[in-house]
Amino acid sequence: MKLEDAIKQKAFKTEEERLVINLVYTSGWLSSEQNRFFKRFGISSQQYNVLRILRGQLPNPASVGLIQERMLDKMSNASRLIEKLKQKKLIKRSECSKDRRQVDVLLTQEGLSLLNEIDGLNGEMHSICNTLDLNEKKTLNNLLDKLRN
Amino acid sequence: MKLEDAIKQKAFKTEEERLVINLVYTSGWLSSEQNRFFKRFGISSQQYNVLRILRGQLPNPASVGLIQERMLDKMSNASRLIEKLKQKKLIKRSECSKDRRQVDVLLTQEGLSLLNEIDGLNGEMHSICNTLDLNEKKTLNNLLDKLRN
DNA sequence: TGACAATATATGTATATACATTAATATTGT
DNA sequence: ACAATATTAATGTATATACATATATTGTCA
Secondary structure (H helix, E strand, O other): OHHHHOOOOOOOOOHHHHHHHHHHHHHHHHHHHHHHHHHOOOOOOOHHHHHHHHHHHHHOOEEEEEEHOOOOOOOOOOHHHHHHHHHOOOEEEOOOOOOOOOOOEEHHHHHHHHHHHHHHHHHHHHHHHHOOHHHHHHHHHHHHHHHHO | OOHHHOOOOOOOOOOHHHHHHHHHHHHHHHHHHHHHHHHOOOOOOHHHHHHHHHHHHHOOOOOOOOOOOHHHOOOHHHHHHHHHHOOOOEEEEEEEOOOOOEEEEEEEEEHHHHHHHHHHOOOHHHHOOOOOOOHHHHHHHHHHHHOOE
């Protein structure tokens, strides 16, 4: 849906104003889509992000700090997400022997299985951008990179 | 910063995967930028959104439902945002005489003044997209519209 | 060594989102 | 008219983010 119709606004003063509002609106749309996808697995998209980071470190554990550093949103609170994932038995936590301030966080077999299950549905998750052809996806990727500079 | 460096991931399997992650990452980045901008005014970007919708209705009041409908993120909870804005004396609420289920929400003079103050800094708020030239902004606007279809 | 700074993680509080439910009021159909 | 249904807003609970602070441990340097 065109932005103006979606938020029932007639026009925007400048291209900049429209872009900022378009970005905010698209963020919300994306977040809804993502959460809807992950809901059937009983996790949030943020928790999925943590699980993927942990898989990327296998067979090694990861510290909370490393997870936080690699998270898509750097300001979020890895500590509490990890606590939730532990309650779901998708990860385990243990004291790091080399530095007792740190904790070793490691995927459980259950967590790994869940990731594998989700992998099988990656196509479905990525289908949210099916409205764009390959060139448009590349252009959008480049523009988003450039925007953040 | 390039996405791969930002989240310390070497490569993505497909353009779709990179795009989805890029969108999520850019959403978080944008949200941080926005909240940093609005912080000095003592409001959140979501509360600003509500104030703007109310100004758009002036001199008429708006119902909670109308606000919710026009919000950038449709799933958020207008009722509680309105309560926060009322505490800050930026809006006032009164029972709607035509339909006693509804409430009339109206900007106060204080709320209107705040919006005017923020208007003066619109340039600063929109400067987050200064890294793009006008054509790129137009292209990005179009691609975001198309993405959500 | 011993004081002080730096680091890693956890936690408290405030705000926002997601979803279900409740309460009051309005509308509809017979 | 009145019973059933729909609509509007508020609220309860769970999750996540933003920021400040607390606690334990490690590192540094005089």
